[in-house]
Amino acid sequence: MSTIDFQKWQGAGNDFILIDNHESQINTLTPEKISSLCDRHFGIGADGLMLIGPSKDYDFEMIFYNSDGYPAEMCGNGGRCITAMTSGLGIFNQKTRFLAPDGVHEAEVVSEGCIRLKMAEIEKIEPVTLPVLDSITDRNAIFLNTGVPHLVVFIESFDSLNVETAGRTIRNLDQFAPAGTNVNFVKTIGRTLQVRTYERGVENETLACGTGNVASAIATEWKLNSGYSNYDCIALGGKLKVSFKHLDRNRFTDVWLEGPAVKVFEGKFLLEMTT
DSSP: OEEEEEEEEEETTEEEEEEEOTTOOOOOOOHHHHHHHHOTTTSSOOSEEEEEEOOSSSSOEEEEEETTSOBOSOOHHHHHHHHHHHHHTTSOSSEEEEEETTEEEEEEEEETTEEEEEOOOBOOEEEEEOOOBTTBOOOEEEEEESSSEEEEEEOSOSTTOOHHHHHHHHHTOGGGTTTOOEEEEEEEETTEEEEEEEETTTTEEESOOHHHHHHHHHHHHHHHOOOOSEEEEEETTEEEEEEEEEEETTEEEEEEEEEEOEEEEEEEEEEOOOO
């Protein structure tokens, strides 16, 4: 057994276990072990786990796992948290470039506890018609990929919406098989969006989802064509800001996600190592 140091971070309530693995002290993590560490009753508790690894061409590599123990391509809140932690470790100063599963990302420290992260460009946006579902009156949803797949569903009120039930139903619809999709429910109030997200891999609603808020802002601008270049997003766990350039109908570039990244605590856990 080896003792592993970790830090717990949260971005707008979306929380993560972060481990500096530059010395490659962790050579394997099974889905079962990751899931147990993320368990809120029997483990540390988190929506996901990340390893900070060395990179030949960039400041570091971000390796991300959802709380179900399986890898995912990107996490916006996680990307901001890992940026804040690596800044604290002295890996970079104010600005960084790092490698994530979905490609290279830029990030910068705006102020203490606030990180700005550049997201992937968007070049494909698809309208989707949902089947008849309880509490969903607008069946015209929007599907896009902001590092991971997201469906944006526009609603008039959250009063009668059970996000967990509706999100799980939509996430598992045949039209999104086999991988499924994250599902965002969005209420628009001018340039302000109220966003609640059901995340695949967590298989529940989370307090915030960075890639989901990016998807929600871009889908809103695509739908309304208001000419806005940024939106304020209000999630259950806090506020996020999304900015972008809308070049043509389906292309959004220079996409940035800005919001909090806060260290919660640090500790150690035991890990059985393989040989």
